[in-house]
Amino acid sequence: MKPDDDAGDGRRSDGGGARPRPWRVRVEPSGLAFDASADESLLEAAEKAGVELPSSCRNGTCRTCLCTLLEGSVRYLIAWPGLSAEEKQEGCILPCVAHAQSDAVIEQPWAMAASAAPR
């Protein structure tokens, strides 16, 4: 099995039985990208990689981080993130509580590299 082969469950594997590698998440329109493992929120993963996304409460209630999932899928560990059924249907996600389930593309016009973020 080659390094980027699918492990059979949709996750990428290194082929050696080691822990699956994280999902790749790209942010449009900036083109910034980061890796996100299943056990961290997209917001946490972005921050670790130096990608600043809007945020405030970090618990799925304020909607400051609201953005659109263009490709891929996410799951929520909290029972009812602050999104209506219609918003979910339209692809809206809350990165502070959303965990990647696949490679993904999100649309967040306010994303920026941490080094470019105002202090």
Ligand code: FES
């Ligand atoms: S930061 Fe408040 S809902 Fe995501």
